[in-house]
Amino acid sequence: MKIDIIENxxxxxxxxxxxxxxxxxxxxxxxxxxxxxxxxxxxxLIIETLKRLDGKRNIGVIEGDISSTYDAKxxxxxxxxxxxxxxxxxxxxxATMISSAVKKLMIKNLDILIIENVGxxxxxxxxxxxxxxxxxxxxxxxxxxxxVKYPPAFVKGDLILLNKIDLLDISDFNIDFFGRKIKKLNPxxxxxxxxxxTGNGLDRWISWIEKAVSFKCNx
Amino acid sequence: MKIDIIENxxxxxxxxxxxxxxxxxxxxxxxxxxxxxxxxxxxxLIIETLKRLDGKRNIGVIEGDISSTYDAKxxxxxxxxxxxxxxxxxxxxxATMISSAVKKLMIKNLDILIIENVGxxxxxxxxxxxxxxxxxxxxxxxxxxxxVKYPPAFVKGDLILLNKIDLLDISDFNIDFFGRKIKKLNPxxxxxxxxxxTGNGLDRWISWIEKAVSFKCNx
Numbered sequence: 001m002k003i004d005i006i007e008n009x010x011x012x013x014x015x016x017x018x019x020x021x022x023x024x025x026x027x028x029x030x031x032x033x034x035x036x037x038x039x040x041x042x043x044x045l046i047i048e049t050l051k052r053l054d055g056k057r058n059i060g061v062i063e064g065d066i067s068s069t070y071d072a073k074x075x076x077x078x079x080x081x082x083x084x085x086x087x088x089x090x091x092x093x094x095a096t097m098i099s100s101a102v103k104k105l106m107i108k109n110l111d112i113l114i115i116e117n118v119g120x121x122x123x124x125x126x127x128x129x130x131x132x133x134x135x136x137x138x139x140x141x142x143x144x145x146x147x148v149k150y151p152p153a154f155v156k157g158d159l160i161l162l163n164k165i166d167l168l169d170i171s172d173f174n175i176d177f178f179g180r181k182i183k184k185l186n187p188x189x190x191x192x193x194x195x196x197x198t199g200n201g202l203d204r205w206i207s208w209i210e211k212a213v214s215f216k217c218n219x
Numbered sequence: 220m221k222i223d224i225i226e227n228x229x230x231x232x233x234x235x236x237x238x239x240x241x242x243x244x245x246x247x248x249x250x251x252x253x254x255x256x257x258x259x260x261x262x263x264l265i266i267e268t269l270k271r272l273d274g275k276r277n278i279g280v281i282e283g284d285i286s287s288t289y290d291a292k293x294x295x296x297x298x299x300x301x302x303x304x305x306x307x308x309x310x311x312x313x314a315t316m317i318s319s320a321v322k323k324l325m326i327k328n329l330d331i332l333i334i335e336n337v338g339x340x341x342x343x344x345x346x347x348x349x350x351x352x353x354x355x356x357x358x359x360x361x362x363x364x365x366x367v368k369y370p371p372a373f374v375k376g377d378l379i380l381l382n383k384i385d386l387l388d389i390s391d392f393n394i395d396f397f398g399r400k401i402k403k404l405n406p407x408x409x410x411x412x413x414x415x416x417t418g419n420g421l422d423r424w425i426s427w428i429e430k431a432v433s434f435k436c437n438x
Contacts (some may be wrong), residue, residue: 089371122285132389143258149285
């Protein structure tokens, strides 16, 4: 038995992503799509961001996981506008999932929407969600060879956050090698070193966000 | 334009996996399929295993990555029988890739074949390669919530290796929580705590392998 599928899943996704992008434009919302391996620190990054922008910017969050509401519950302690997407096994979010989730948010009131993609350094890369920027979160303990072994994520990332730099002293992570390999793949990318544990570097990340919001929304 | 695909990719894969399994049986080779997130330490684990079984067991390794020969080159310093599979973007190995790779190995001479799957805690889980055991490598720095957020890997894992336990003292990883969640998903699973950096726990892992080889091959 055979079934038909639409040939170009990505083309189909793209058309939905464009609809999302238009909606975000109309509502003046700057949208970030966070990509990383499992456990690189996306949820911690969101929490630290919410703390630092509390009272300054209205932020909504969409959490993507194959199952559980574990991360959404953590985020809900800080803001009301959280939606959890459970993909049921699929290894990435897609634009249709986002357009459904957005309906549950007070999109008109938001300045920033942060989408935490499924923890996976491969599958989410090719799926445009309608975001303004793809943020790749890599962490020291994953090793400095990630750009060599998972190039597409680093090619597509508008900003690379190197998290858990508090572990640099006790690891053999070669920060020059990591930076060089990324620059080769993506000469325009910016790399910001952070630690969500110590707060180190998060001021630079917050400045980056503020600049992106101003650029997008003139708010 | 539409294209036809075989409905049950997994069924197609399964039939190839069974062929691989038969070949491994005939050649008395015990086969491990290593699954983990990127950077959890699969390659380091293989290297430490090769060092400890050097001169005792003949080991072959198949390295799976979306691109690069980075890991295979590391392994080649220890043994000649290494094959690199580049999936070209696909987020997991499948049984057909393995049957091609095995042709390049001296399978008759091997006691153990270790397959390092693509670094991904989701996609490789459903694809039987013909292995005897699925080994899930989780690492302390990824956080204790991995079984909650990526249950299928832990359900399917015959053995769970918790790597990087040298970082336990400086993290908030709750080892009881981690163990409890795994036992709930997979009551028969065994969890072995290791550090490829300090060597801690690797004797238990080597004993586990030796037992598995004896059980399979009566060698």
